[in-house]
Amino acid sequence: xxxxxxxxxxxxxxxxxxxxxxxxxxxxxxxxxxxxxxxxxxxxxxxxxxxxxxxxxxxxxxxxxxxxxxxxxxxxxxxxxxxxxxxxxxxxxxxxxxxxxxxxxx
Numbered sequence: 001x002x003x004x005x006x007x008x009x010x011x012x013x014x015x016x017x018x019x020x021x022x023x024x025x026x027x028x029x030x031x032x033x034x035x036x037x038x039x040x041x042x043x044x045x046x047x048x049x050x051x052x053x054x055x056x057x058x059x060x061x062x063x064x065x066x067x068x069x070x071x072x073x074x075x076x077x078x079x080x081x082x083x084x085x086x087x088x089x090x091x092x093x094x095x096x097x098x099x100x101x102x103x104x105x106x
Contacts, residue, residue, distance in 0.1 A: 052104035060100060067092045 071089055074080045080088075 049104045056100060056104070060096060063096055064092075 068089065071080075071085045075082060075085045
């Protein structure tokens, strides 16, 4: 079987479409419900949700890049072993996960 499971992408897909495939059922189930409201508050809620997503992505990206850059620098200089770097990387991933599980709207 070709595809992501084998580590190869079919020639007709790009990395972006392949990475979105597992979550493609989320948007069709949530967006119509949000946009079918007759009041304008639904548009405001959708905007707030999308801004929350952008803010969360920006924050997560910054934290991950800072952590991984520091671990890379420590590894290159020999300050920590590659096993320690790997453990700290995995630990930071787990530590950042709860903040990404919060609701977008409060």
